[in-house]
Amino acid sequence: MGSHVCRKQIVRWMWRWSVCPVAVSSGHMPFCSTQQEPHQANPSHTSQVTHSPGNQLTLCSLLEMGFSESQAKEMHEGAMKSRGKHVPSVLTALLLLGLNPSSILKIMQKCPEVYSLKGADLQQHIDHLRKMGLVEGSLQRMISRYPEVMLLSVKRVNMVSRLLREKCLFTIHQVTDILRDSPEVLEEDLAKLEYKFQYAYFRMGVRQPEMVKAKLFRLSLSELRCRHCFLERRGLYQTPDKKGQTLILNPPLKDILCVSKETYLTQVAMGTAEEFHVFRKLMAREQEAEGREDEYSIDEELGEDKDDDDDNGLHRKKRHWNTGYKKDRK
Known part of the structure; x- marks a missing residue:
């Protein structure tokens, strides 16, 4: 209706706009008047406005x-x-x-x-x-x-939708919910988007329905990591085993992500803002050190022969698989 x-x-x-065009003077726009001046200074201009009202x-x-x-x-x-x-x-x-x-x-x-x-x-x-x-x-x-x-172009929207369906295995309905609740995902780098999903899926043991419910893609990867690891190191979160079991009861993902920082600290992490601030700095240093280690290992591999490179590559892939998520290379 x-x-x-x-x-x-x-x-x-x-x-009304087509039959009652408004005369427009340069630098001034009347509010609403269909009365024309007695003497038109530029009849051709008025004729132009009359014939193309949609552009005015x-x-x-x-x-x-x-x-x-x-x-x-x-x-x-x-x-x-x-x-x-x-x-x-x-x-x-x-x-x-x-x-x-x-x-x-x-x-x-x-x-x-x-x-x-x-x-x-x-x-x-x-x-x-x-x-x-x-x-x-x-x-x-x-x-x-x-x-x-x-x-955004239609092509870009289709690319993100395809990645969520084919690589992250979300259903069509779940993809629609993600686009509705987290439309900023359409402009995110595709590799980072996939990695964020892998982190939540493998590292945190969260499945697709819970990700959608918690609006996972609204948060940046760094914030997701920080909130998760802060809980983990305080003994309040545990990565599930292959059977999906844990020795402790993990808080729901929505209670970790869909709340303010104050609520997260007081009701979920049981910590102070100062502790979280210090931990965030430590996390940044650790990630920076990991980035340097990755660069060093890559330089070493380039100096070895092809067979050794293949062996190291297989070993590295296996190590990353055991961690449950792909290593983010810088």
């Missing part, structure tokens, strides 16, 4: 779309700064999506690059996201939270 009313409003705005954005048209006066002013200023040529069609696509003027203004504030999009390209992105299972409600929430998704 709401979508139908929105479409009627857009059609009415487009019709005025305060009047923004008010017709439902923006308040203050919102219309801010939206118009942003459009002028970006010099976008297709802003009316972009706004129309967002309104037809079901977003209200306040939500659209917040989107433009977060990501001014949206002003420069073409309405047809934006609609193509929206249609593609719908095909991936992002239905009404989820799609609007995703775009409002991370409007940069509208700037």
